[in-house]
Amino acid sequence: MSAGFKGMDVVSIRDFSREQIEHVLKLAEKMVPIAKGEERSVLLEGHVLGSLFYEPSTRTRLSFDAAMTRLGGRVLGFDQPAGASVAKGETLADTIRMVDSYSDVIVLRHPQEGAARLAAHFASRPIINAGDGAGQHPTQTMLDLFTIRKEKKKVEGNNVVIVGDLKYGRTVHSLSEALAMFGADLTFVAPPSLQIPKEHLKQIESLGRKPRISGSLEEVIKDADVLYVTRIQKERFPDPAEYQKVAGMYRIDLPMLKDVKRDLMIMHPLPRVGEISSEVDATEHAKYFDQAFNGVPVRMALLGLILGGLK
């Protein structure tokens, strides 16, 4: 199974079988000491990662940088297209063909949906999708699964409540499909205008799960094992009035956590903008900073597999 990883494009979580994802998570576990800097590695020495971020990103970009650097590799690229030839009107296809000749693997974040698939079409080197518009963000999904598995030992059987922007939030679509594949129970909490799109719901149901749909977090939070909070993304709203109406509807603070399970874990892909009050950070429930760290070992495992350093 692991033979299939070398040179593989990582465009959508659907490109992976459950066994393949489990293999990545297992290897990521072994990467933790290197990710923390406790051990050193030269696994990817001499390899170059092309890092193309057409949209702002902090965690995703830095954790890919950290992952590559911790394994002895180098990173080149840009984190805003303003200074690059992109600003002069170069097509993505041309930029990709160029970077393809400079690097061994390309990480791409782009505002247009399908950009990573297009890049994979033009590149001979593997492409890793680091988010394409409202589309897929597969490595985020893997680190989310890794985080749940680390805390709960397994994903299966956990009641995962996902709250916030389920319509435009790119992490939610990849994650909910993967969680369904791993046998988690899902509850979607959002106002009707931001509920999970029908095509995603269908996909989840085709995996044999029947998610609960709710508008009220209070109603479902007591039964939750995992509470996954997402940001209501202002930039995805065509109408600012609609944004104002729904922003801040599901704020997680201490009173909200009064009757929750003792081992409830709270996750957030970050950045948060008021969805989780900072008073929650000190509770045992808060796992979002661990989650942000987990991006490093997971991306290390993936880079190692794709570049052939790991089997």
Add this chain to the structure above:
Amino acid sequence: MKEFKVTPIRNGTVIDHISVGMALKVLKIIGVKDEVSSTVSVLMHVPSKKAGWKDIVKIEDRELDPKELDRIALISPNATINIIRDYNVAEKFVVEVPNVIKGIMECSNPGCITNKDEPVEAEFVVESKKPITLRCVYCDRITTDVAEHIR
């Protein structure tokens, strides 16, 4: 007074039983635009025994490639193709929805990379033939309203 509104053609292709109102889209799909050197007749809103009303397209002196014609099935699943030689129907077949659609439609997702200025043609996998459901190979968006997105 002549009997026929449009006379039978001697050689060429007749696309019959086109869903009513779709004839012009059919012309678009088969690419009949500038490079035509023969007569193309379009009949719209013609009485049909099977479906009440239908459209018909007749292209003289050209036998169209059946593979090209299968795309017509996207907007007109019951269309039939007649290849005419010397006033006789030499071949007759029903169009069939192909498994992959490339180059004749745009993605319904305005945020899809194929709708930007990139050197690719939109490409779709046919997820279901009845009703027609297409999935964009690039952005995964599902499109059911095909006629609306023919270029």
